[in-house]
Amino acid sequence: MKSLSFVAALLGLLAGPCSALSVVCLPAEFKPPPVFKNTNLVHVVSVEKSFAREQINVLVENVSGEPQDEYFLPFTAEQIARLGGIEAKDRKDDKVGPFGVDLVEYSSQSDVQYYRITLPAPLKAGAQQTLAISWYYLKPYRPLPASIGQDEQQFLIYDFSLYAASAYPTLKQKTEVKLSTVTIPDYTKYTNSEGKEFPEKHGSKLLYGPFDEQPAGAVYPAQIRFEFTKPVIHVSELERDIEVSHWGGNVAFEERYTLYHRGANLSTLFNRVKWAQSQYYNPATSALKELKFPLQIGSVDPYFTDAIGNVSTSRFRSSKREAMLELKPRYPVFGGWKYPFTIGWNTNAANVLRNTASGGHVLKVPFIEGPKQVEGVEYGDVTVRVLLPEGSENVKFYTDLPNSSIVETSVGIHKTYLDTTGRTAIVIKAKNLVDDFRFRDLIISYDTPLAGTLQKPLVIFGSMLAVYAAAWAVGKVEVGFSSK
Amino acid sequence: MDSSLHQVWQAAAGSPFLPAVGKESQFIIAFVLLTLSLAITGVFALNRSLVSVIALGVPASLAIAFGTVYMFCAVGVYV
Incomplete structure (x- = not known):
């Protein structure tokens, strides 16, 4: 065969x-x-x-x-x-x-x-x-x-x-x-x-x-x-970054959405007054006016920004039972309109990261989280990038998504703050997903040797020691006129 | 793709990853280390010698190294 x-x-x-x-x-x-x-x-x-x-x-x-x-x-x-x-x-x-x-x-x-x-x-x-x-x-x-x-x-x-x-x-x-x-x-x-x-x-x-x-x-x-007097939500591109920090005991999430409403266009110009009046009796509308993100319990420090900057019309309800991030876009999104935005949050590493018996680590996070809407959300291209600590090796990963949805996977290097050799980056690209796949797991196992863990402080230590040695050496240089 | 990772995750159920310094202590530890390094640097500045580079420069560099890493974390840039 x-x-x-x-x-x-x-x-x-x-x-x-x-x-x-x-x-x-x-x-x-x-x-x-x-x-x-x-x-x-x-x-x-x-x-x-x-x-x-x-x-x-x-x-x-x-x-x-x-x-x-x-x-x-x-x-x-x-x-x-x-x-x-x-x-x-x-x-x-x-x-x-x-x-x-x-x-x-x-x-x-x-x-x-x-x-x-x-x-x-x-x-x-x-x-x-x-x-x-x-x-x-x-x-x-x-x-x-x-x-x-x-x-x-x-x-x-x-x-x-x-x-x-x-x-x-x-x-x-x-x-x-x-x-x-x-x-x-x-x-x-x-x-x-x-x-x-x-x-x-x-x-x-x-x-x-x-x-x-x-x-x-x-x-x-x-x-x-x-x-279908509801928004027809299409996310043409979702970029999801997950950054693991061993020093900080933290896993940081950031998601960048390019969202479109694929419903009927407005036949007249948008009337802000009419819209504000209608909010008192809350009729069914095709406009997107709110997005609800049920994050994993234990999520903290959320933020919501768009092209202009921070968007203050958001609420975060966090308790032992839920971590609900409720966003109101800067404007109601009608048919044919676009709304690109970014959200992010942190969680304690202990919630999603475990130590294995062999001395390695295993991370389990949802492949996509995204908004949970009655009308559903579809995703065109999804790129999930997981940044592991610097020096991580022996990386294995697995996702519950249908195999046919995965387009490309790669393991590379990404350099950011305090990095010298760069962090191990796993990039998984998927296409044509829907929000029924929310909370399908992405599991990654990796090893971080002690040298990799200590790389950041050792680089700073070496640099500072060089500064002290240089200060001593510079002090030895005689720049004045000799009295002899 | 390695489907056995589900078992790896389950097997590690009893050992969540805990950092050496918890989030709530990162700022104070970073602040103390950086203040200490500043003080040692001051002493070093008064007596710059090869012995001081070893006796003061090494502990000051160590304090700056770990202090910097934890200060990055304390201000929200989890490195």
């Missing part, structure tokens, strides 16, 4: 270089072998937040004569660019960990791209297994109308397929659309072969199907327009 993968990878290299970590290269003429059929499939589309979540629960059957362990899931190239956090697991057995999920790179010309899901054990011929595969789409909506008044309701449109995209034939399937509202002015209607019309509407849910047997690759374009 390994040698086959090697040959496939070699052929794939001819088609084009693999760029991300969790990528498998296959020949340019690749097509998923027809070895499975979907016996029963439930497609759940959730458009309750600023991002869309799709999940398919599928009972797959191996229809080939040999055991199979690779299940392929098709997406369009446009979807792949906006897709993130794809995970697959056994629907009926939680003990089986997440399955391997890799992006297949085979031909950049093809509009259909695939994710390969590797089952933990090959599925025998004729056997069945229930898979739960979920993923997120960023930038999934477009507002209609595209511009609204500052006190008007906002409506969004989401395009999807009623038939779940599959590389295999599907015998039976249904689609469920979950929303956060019952106000759904427009949605695609579907009449099946028996003349029954779908969807069935149950509160804020729409149920389509069951559908008849569909061939591999079948799609049925559908659209839904729904009320």
